[in-house]
Amino acid sequence: MQFLENLPFNLDLLPKPVYVVGGAVRDALLGRVRAELDLDLVVPTGAVDLARKLATEYRAGFVLLDPERQIARVVFPGMTVDIAQQDGESINNDLARRDYTLNAIAYDIQTRMTVDPFCGTQDIHQRTIRMLSRDNLIDDPLRLLRAYRQGAQLNFAIEVQTRQAIRELVPLLTNVAAERVLAELRYLLLTSNSSQWLAAMVADELLIGWLELPIGADFAAKLSQFDRACELVRQHYPALDRELDRPLRDTIAISRRAIGRFMLLLSSDLQIATTQMLRLTFSSAEIQVASTVITYLPQLLSKPMSLTEQYFWFQAVDNNFPLSIVLAIAAGVELLSLAPLIDRYLDPQDLVAHPTPLVNGRELVEFLKIPPSPTIGKLLTEIQLARINGEISTPSEALEFARELLRVMN
Template identity: 40%
Template sequence: MTLLPFDPESWPAPLALVGGSVRDALLGRQRSPLDLDLVTPAPALDLASRLARKLGAGFAVLDAEREIARVILADGLTLDIARQQGKSLETDLQRRDFTINAIAYSVNTRKLIDPLDGQGDLKRRQLRAISEANLRDDPLRILRAYRQAAQLDFTIHSETREMLIRCAPLLKQISAERVREELAYLLACERGADWLLTAHHDGVLADWLPELKPLETIGPSGYHHLPLLEHTLEVVRQVDQAATDLADWLGDSLEKSIVGQRTIRHLTKWAALLHDIAKPATQRRDPETDQLLGFPSHEIVGAEMTATIFQRLKFSKEEERWVSALVRHHLRPGQLSNYDPPSARAIYRLFRDLGDMLPALMVLAQADRRATLGPKVTEEVLTRASQLTEMLLSRYLTPDDPMAHPVPLIDGRILMAELQLSPGPQIGKLLAALQEAQAIGEVQTRDQALALARTLLKT
């Protein structure tokens, strides 16, 4: 394992690589960015500080009490160096989460240390907990089991699964921020939706996403070939494929960061998970036959529920705004495609209301469509929806498109001067009405805009 950016033989203190870097090297997996975890029986803070000076790298103390420090190199590589816990390296490894993460590589002797047969579990492609006590010591490991199973495409050992179910109530002790980050990692995995569903069925999400449970009560329908919970997870699965379908229009726009490493793609997956979250609460049934009549305003109630969930998980206000808006408007592309052609006013209002969220909305709508294949979904419906998607994205990506990106004919200053108006909410309402009229072609000049403003003032 030639992972280290320095010669370990030049260091008198014993060092061992541990954790994910060893596991992934044994699996032949590429890690990007590369982060390495090392343990040493020597004073770790002093060792890390000396190493940072030698390499001309950055240095930060992560946990002074437990002696954990980070060395940050210019190429993105990070080295986390920790003081060995216990009298021996084997004792330290016994305190970790899963056997596959409890394999060490001595950089001094260049030998593997594997006291728990982690290599055997790697060959069996299974996740096995070291002990239930270790899960209880840090309950976030419960959720991490499902994430790592998704990440590595492993199974979870049956006894470990029983431990996870028993320990699931302990997750409510974990901070919202840590749970949020683990859920983010899970959703980013190719098989994340599958393991999110398993975690839900195991009761692991009961305290953090209790809104998923009522989704189990809604079955398939004329448009939906899947029960609601399975449909929801299928939409999450389809987000990446929808992005691939639309790649010619999207470019790398979904990879734009909103907060930290959480991108528009990630938030779109959250919107997929929550887009129908209010259907159980808004369902209407015939009082005599119990026939399902629909879910009126479920997108509006769903946006409110999304805001509550995002506040619970301590997302930023900007992330809450994005995902609530995607949930609030997720029906609109489908509604527009019901008209042939849709009105110019409806198209403009979609551009106006979504702004730079429009590409993400179209990915969400495409994913929803791919997961909605009931008997009432016809080829004609799918064709119209596809044509609408291409038209909207094409116009959005045209910088001078008069409907997607109208340039106002007049501004508030001109409006107040010409019509002798005082500042106030009325100015904003007039400008909004004029911009809509301009976008749909009702006014084309400054004089026409002022004439319409005078007419609007009289009504």
């Protein structure tokens, strides 16, 4: 198995038996290469002690994840290893408690044999997500969402009886911690075919309890329009398209494209939409993206903006411009009518989209001989507006403009 190559620890330090379970085994059977390898190990006893031993031996990080269930994490450079105590008297008993057959496969590191009591390998080859039992889904209702997320990530189909059971158990999802629900949603939203699976989740009503509002019957059509708008932008403005996939922050992997898809689930009312995102524990940065776009998108959907209106609009939307453009196109605005704004945004020298100061506040204070105050900020804004409207173009003209404006204001 590929995951046994280049391990950051010596296998001789592990007890016998020890099993690799979860995604590493599944991906190896699929022939998928993982950029970052994480291992999940199961041992009959002493899981936490083993994790501490490895962390001490290799000066790696140690995290106690669940003292009651005996689960700990060892953080090596480039790899995370979770070690859990076997649930039940045997590895077969442990695997029987898992969610889906494709995740109920173990690999014995010592014997190099696969343990597959529920035909998970067969389901992997048939690209099928099949539950082990209805009770296993009830034990942890987050597993309902996981079927759709893994369907999106692996391009698998959910088996008919499994999907029917999920539909029947949907009310249990509101008992799951919001942070866990959001983690599954983020994983799904970042997949290349997230629209298909988001539409499936909505059709099966998995999110109604969390959003507390009925989702429109036209949601699938909205997703299709969003994706077509993304493709149109990709074809004509690849630089804009790349910005859509840029992570929101170094610590937040989700992109604005992903947030845009999720926004199609939200109310168009800013206050209600904010409440919906807070309920799911979205970060303030993610909520800021949605609230900015909800607030300023209507200006793209109405009559053309004046230069002054464009200036303030660009300042307000900032890096959310690409997402605003995609949502405007999805709402029916022609790309051609948005082209002048896009050209401004993509031109770093454009003074409407990317203003640069002719003078700064300190220079105004010295020239006008007035103390620092909010008036300085107002004067700087008026100087920028006068510049984009062609009234001034040099620092000296800006200072004289400010002097005259201050005289009028006084």
